Every structure is written in C-alpha cells, then in structure tokens.
Amino acid sequence: MNSNSFLKRYGIKMVCFVRILAGVALLFIAILVDGCDAFTESDIPVSELNTAAVFEEKNTAYSAMANVFAQMRDNGMLTGKTTGMQKEMGLYADELIWHGNSTQGSANFFYNTLSPTHLSLATWWNTSYSQIYAANAVIDGVAGSKNLLQADKDELRGEAKFARAFVHFYVLQLWGDVPYITGTDYTYNSTVKRLPIAAVYARIIEDLESAITLLPKEYVNSTRVIPNSYAAQALLARVYLYAGMWAEAANTASVVLNKTDTYVWVSDLNSVFLKGSTATIWQYAPRSATRNTDEGTTYIFNAGPPNSVALTNSLINSFEAGDQRKAKWIRLITKGSSNWYHSYKYKKTGSNTPQVEFSIVLRLAEMYLIRSEARARQGELSNAKDDLNVIRNTAGLGNTIAVTQDEILDAILHERQVELFSEFGHRFFDLKRFNSLDSALSNVKADWNSTDALLPLPQTELNLNPNLRPQNPGY
DSSP: OOHHHHHHHTOSSSEEEEEEOTTOOOEEEEEETTOSOOSOOOOSOGGGOOHHHHTTSHHHHHHHHHHHHHHHHHSGGGSSSTTSHHHHHHHHTTSEEEOSOTTSHHHHHHTTOOOTTOHHHHHHHHHHHHHHHHHHHHHHHHHTOSSSOHHHHHHHHHHHHHHHHHHHHHHHHHHSSBOOOOSOOHHHHTTOOOBOHHHHHHHHHHHHHHHHHHSOSSOSSTTOOSOOHHHHHHHHHHHHHHTTOHHHHHHHHHHHHTOTTTOOOOOOGGGTTSTTOTTEEEEEOOSSTTOOOHHHHHHOOSSSSOSSEEEOHHHHHHSOTTOHHHHHHEEEEEETTEEEEEEOSSOSOSSSSOOOOOEEEEEHHHHHHHHHHHHHHTTOHHHHHHHHHHHHHHTTOOOOOOOSHHHHHHHHHHHHHHHSTTSTTHHHHHHHHTTOHHHHHTTTSTTOOGGGGSOOOOHHHHHHOGGGOSOOTTO
16 A cells, blocks of 8 residues: 555544444444544445445545544543553552642542442443444454455554453453453343453464454554554563463564564654654554554653652662663653653654654564563573663663573563653553552552452443443452
C-alpha cells in the first residue's frame, strides 16, 4: 500500500466511526460532526451501510477495522488518557501518587478502595468487550464478503485477530478468569461464562499465531500504526512470557530482534519516544495531525503542586546513580522547598503543538527484557545478562553484577521498573508475575490483601449475566 492509499485509509478530514448496536450485528459508518480524526471517507449513505455493504467495499472495510484501533486508543482501559489503565494501574501499584481530589475515581486506585460498583471498572469492561465485538464483526464481515480481494481479507482478519487478542490479554490481567468472545451473537455473548486463565491464554495464542500468518511482514506505512506480522510476534512474546512459556517467549522475541533491517536500536534516550523511532514496533497515531500523545497530557505538569498524578519517591529512588533514564525520562518540578516528578518520556502535550510523538504500545526494549527473563528462567544466565546489559548500557550504566539465577531475575524486575514505568501497567503486572505484589505493596497500600491482585468484576455485569459469577475473591 503506497503512502497516498494509506492517507486515504487513515486521513484526518473527518471521523469514520463504527457504531455497534447491542443485539444487532450491524456496522454503521457515521460521520461525526464534532469528532477527532478520520480514517477514511465513504460515499455510501449511512442508511445503506449494513454489515454486507461495509465489507463489499475496500475503503469502508478498512475503515471499520481502523475504527477498532481508534476506539482502543480513545476509550476504555487501553487509552493514554487520564481515564485509562496506564495511569490508574500506576496509582494502584507503586509508580504514581495521587494529588487530586479524594472523591475522584482515581483516588480509589491509589488508596486501594476499589469496589465492584466503581464506574471505571464497568467502563473498562464494557468498552473492552465492545472493541472485541467490533473486531469480531470485521472477521465475520470479511468472511462473507464477495468483492474483497483475498489479500485484503487476510490483512483485515489479521488486524482483527491481533486487536481481539490484545484486548483480551489485558482483560485477563485485570480480572483473571474471563470470557473469550469470538463471535457477534449477542444472545450468546450476553450469557457467556468465564474461562480459566490457561484457556484464555490458549485462545490469545491461537489468535496471534493466526494473525502472524495473515498480516504482511512489512508495514503499510512508515508510521507503524498498523500492526504487521512482527507486531503480532512481539505481542505473542509478551503473552508467552506471562503464561510462563519460557522457550517460546525467548524464541519469539528473537524473531523480532533479528529483524534488524526494520527494528534498529535507538541509543539516544531522547529519541526513543519520537514518532519515527526505529525501535517502535507498534504505536497509536494521535487523533489529528496537530496533536501529540494523550500520555503527555496525562503525565506532564508545569507547576506544583500537581493537580493529578506525580511519580512516587520509591520509583525515583530506585534509579541507580548515573542512570540517564532518570535524567532524560523524568522531569523535576519545584516550588519553594517542595519537589515533584513527572514522567517525561513524552515531552509534548496533546494540544496544538507540532506533532513529534505517537503513543508507543510495543517497542524493542521490551523484547530484550522478555528474552532476558525467559532465558534466565531457563538457566541461560550468560545470555540473559547479555540482553539485560543492552538496556543498562544504553542508560549509561555498566554491566549487571548479578550472578545467580535469583539475582539476575531480581535485576530484570528492577530493570523493567526503570525502563517501562508509566507504560501500560507493566509495573503492576510484573510484580504480580514475580509474586512480589504483597511484599512491594503491603507497606504502602492500606489494607492490602493478596486477593487485590485481581480487580473486582463490575457489579452491573454480574447482575446482567449471572454466569459471570462468582465475584473475584476479596470483594
């Protein structure tokens, strides 16, 4: 796909939005008058855009899929906005401190007072499964299309399966046993049961393995906002790691790391989060050509005290002397004798500034950390240290002094903390994977219990679908 085709597919003149109506498997492409960005334009009247019409035309079919990614970027738990998981799970762990009003929903994450009636939890659940439903509608619509070329069908199915796996992965991390939805039968979906964690992982892996075969190896555009097969490999490497499949995690991360003609390590820390970074595997494009990331707006403040979130002292103090990530990726704000710190990976706010940054979802550093951990857990200690040292040396640090397997794993957990902070809840999920949640949070969170490793299922969902019961323990 050439650049002109891509711009037509992901333009910025108006929004094309896929509206999913509960109980009706219809996709309507609606032009939002006061919207964000446009992904493509359609000449077909809205009244005629039923499921069949959408997937008989290439531009509307790609628009339907593009909107799935737009919804992931803009709504629910996977957004970089203040309402998203990146900020809230940072508060729930030990990365962020809350400076806002104690009556706001974010305070419940920070003070460990979440309940099944918390509005954000219901919003995250509902938007996640709406996004999954939309991905399924693309898969079903493509399967029934008579006019789309096979190459387009494959690419759309690959993107949809990637998105479906990605959203399910995070639903799984937050709630444990969850449904895995693969169809658009609303009656069935409304009564579905939760699957065991192992079964959900198996479904995610199956989707990603399929996506790898369906997606093109090369990006359709240099911006890397549309996942290719290597983005699916990168996500699969993360899934394998979380599932404890060490050999598979190491091998899959290597597939991405070995693609050196596409993924080139960036040694300048100030360039890692620029939109053209060669270490980026997949990223969200901002909503218009005049915006930067939502993460920048979420984290950056220019005067103290902050009115929302700041980095915790425990995170600041975790950086070793001479670690350039502290100097380049964290900004100090002072007022009198008071100090506050904010994440400064993204250095531009979202409004009316030259566009230099996109929201990075998957990047090369994580692949090194995945392979390092997977190798260490298999006893390949020297190779594990080599991968870890790539990260450390770029940060201006010497090679790790860890020797034993336990020491190396502790060093990897620490390196993930200072490399991946404020990105997609990594810290909380890492502490959980390393069985370190209780030791890390019991002294900083009031009434912390082991059961707090999972969030409460939204009460509204339990009321609507009793098959989702029982509630997660502790709630």
